[in-house]
Amino acid sequence: DAKTTQPPSMDCAEGRAANLPCNHSTISGNEYVYWYRQIHSQGPQYIIHGLKNNETNEMASLIITEDRKSSTLILPHATLRDTAVYYCIVLLREAAGNKLTFGGGTRVLVKP
Amino acid sequence: DTGVSQDPRHKITKRGQNVTFRCDPISEHNRLYWYRQTLGQGPEFLTYFQNEAQLEKSRLLSDRFSAERPKGSFSTLEIQRTEQGDSAMYLCASSYLSGGGPSLYFGPGTRLTVL
Numbered sequence: 001d002a003k004t005t006q007p008p009s010m011d012c013a014e015g016r017a018a019n020l021p022c023n024h025s026t027i028s029g030n031e032y033v034y035w036y037r038q039i040h041s042q043g044p045q046y047i048i049h050g051l052k053n054n055e056t057n058e059m060a061s062l063i064i065t066e067d068r069k070s071s072t073l074i075l076p077h078a079t080l081r082d083t084a085v086y087y088c089i090v091l092l093r094e095a096a097g098n099k100l101t102f103g104g105g106t107r108v109l110v111k112p
Numbered sequence: 113d114t115g116v117s118q119d120p121r122h123k124i125t126k127r128g129q130n131v132t133f134r135c136d137p138i139s140e141h142n143r144l145y146w147y148r149q150t151l152g153q154g155p156e157f158l159t160y161f162q163n164e165a166q167l168e169k170s171r172l173l174s175d176r177f178s179a180e181r182p183k184g185s186f187s188t189l190e191i192q193r194t195e196q197g198d199s200a201m202y203l204c205a206s207s208y209l210s211g212g213g214p215s216l217y218f219g220p221g222t223r224l225t226v227l
Binding site: 034041042043044045046049085087091098099100101102103104105 | 143
């Protein structure tokens with residue numbers, strides 16, 4: 001699975017959009033980009049995933065660049081409850097349902 | 113769908129004691145995973161089962177660790193002769209064999225403190 005690079009931490013203001021970057025320059029054509037988050041003292045929670053098209057669900061939007069070497073997770077209106085560590089993971093499509101390899105993630109602090 | 117459950121949520125033990133954790137996956141999920149997470153780090157893979165077969169074990173899983181999933185449903189993770197370095201959050205996750213979506217569904221974890 002391709003490695004990912006994320007900033008270790010970032011702050012954002014409550015009510016504003018939070019844009020979380022992820023670099024995955026060695027991603028291969030059949031690898032998906034997954035995002036999970038982990039709120040303090042809880043297990044990781046799935047947010048969203050995508051291959052090459054932008055994706056949106058009730059939690060977030062995922063923007064993947066045309067060359068697929070990077071992506072951005074967007075939390076449109078951050079709330080205090082969005083304070084968490086966010087993990088960007090790339091995974092072979094055929095391996096969906098297989099183990100995830102976590103990096104250090106981005107620690108997001110939403111401030112009032 | 114009641115989610116993945118883990119028991120206990122917290123365990124404090126003395127060095128040298130044995131501990132056992134239980135994980136109940138989402139029903140009908142045939143894969144079950146164990147992860148360990150130390151403070152400030154991302155979760156690290158330990159082992160996984162497909163039904164009752166243990167298919168992969170990480171080098172992190174020393175011989176003091178043993179995991180079972182006897183009937184392909186719940187799983188247990190036992191740590192023998194605990195050491196202070198075993199203090200961590202132990203996470204369980206489950207999934208279908210294949211299929212997209214969330215890939216893995218995680219439980220709330222068991223926090224182990226070894227004194």
